[in-house]
Amino acid sequence: NAGVTQTPKFQVLKTGQSMTLQCAQDMNHEYMSWYRQDPGMGLRLIHYSVGAGITDQGEVPNGYNVSRSTTEDFPLRLLSAAPSQTSVYFCASSRDRQRETQYFGPGTRLLVL
Amino acid sequence: AQSVTQLGSHVSVSEGALVLLRCNYSSSVPPYLFWYVQYPNQGLQLLLKYTTGATLVKGINGFEAEFKKSETSFHLTKPSAHMSDAAEYFCAVSGAGSARQLTFGSGTQLTVLP
Numbered sequence: 001n002a003g004v005t006q007t008p009k010f011q012v013l014k015t016g017q018s019m020t021l022q023c024a025q026d027m028n029h030e031y032m033s034w035y036r037q038d039p040g041m042g043l044r045l046i047h048y049s050v051g052a053g054i055t056d057q058g059e060v061p062n063g064y065n066v067s068r069s070t071t072e073d074f075p076l077r078l079l080s081a082a083p084s085q086t087s088v089y090f091c092a093s094s095r096d097r098q099r100e101t102q103y104f105g106p107g108t109r110l111l112v113l
Numbered sequence: 114a115q116s117v118t119q120l121g122s123h124v125s126v127s128e129g130a131l132v133l134l135r136c137n138y139s140s141s142v143p144p145y146l147f148w149y150v151q152y153p154n155q156g157l158q159l160l161l162k163y164t165t166g167a168t169l170v171k172g173i174n175g176f177e178a179e180f181k182k183s184e185t186s187f188h189l190t191k192p193s194a195h196m197s198d199a200a201e202y203f204c205a206v207s208g209a210g211s212a213r214q215l216t217f218g219s220g221t222q223l224t225v226l227p
Contacts, residue, residue: 004156033214040122042203042217043157058214090156097207097214101147104156 001026006091006105013081013112021076021108023091031097032074033058034066036087037107043090049074050097081112115140117206117218125224132176132191134221136204139185146187147205147215148178157203163187174198199225 007022025032033048045058049068063085065077074093078085088109092102120135138144145164149157161172168180174197178189187204204218 035217040219042117042219044217045214048214092157101159101162102149102157102215104149104158106156107154 003027004091004093004103004105006089006108008108009106010109011111013078013110015081015083015112017081019078019081021078021089021091021110023074023076023105024072025074025091025093025103026072027093027103028071029093029095029103030071031095031100032068032091032093033097033102034064034074034076035090035092036060036085037090038087046076046089048097078110081110083112086110086112115144115206115208115216117204117216119202119204119218119221121221122219123222123224125226126194127226128196129193132189132194132198132223134189134202134204134223136178136187136189136218137185138187138204138206140206140208142208145207146178146180147207148172148176148187148189149203149205149217151201151203151220153200160189160202194223194225196225196227199223 004025030051034046035043047066049055091105094100094102118137147162148160151157161170163170163180171177176191207215
């Protein structure tokens, strides 16, 4: 099993550009989530999904969209990039949202100029 | 709302010394508690977790943590630090029987000195 994969590993954007961060898992997990990691702030939840076709907002959803058309894939879209979105983004999956281990991808480092 | 406080954003210990990383939580429902570790330029991986049962939980790489309800704490310990333990450690809490998501602390960077 590859686990959780994320692409790209690193991306530079200009303010106002859009892009999609890809996330895929091969563990048949129902629950998937996106976090951003900023220095001194831990991980903050952006969006999550409890199954195909079901998504919801987390703590910091503004400026981001998600969709979940299959169990395996959970892409994160930046609609119009801003410097405040410079961060490291992690995708995670688990069997449920509360008590099961979350498996993290290697992260995408995003720089918005 | 639930929250996690990790005391000390940076902790330094000598190789072979005791590692103690502190975590206090707040939750209005019985908590599930986790410790994750992040090595440089990698994602997070689970060290250990408490869901129910025994309050002393053993994890990978010789780490353990004790759930103390009266103190709302879940401190992480290791008797003897190794150079390979240098990493960032995150405590996290979620709420049993509710819709609460996993909430992470701000992290503690552990440095191990030779």
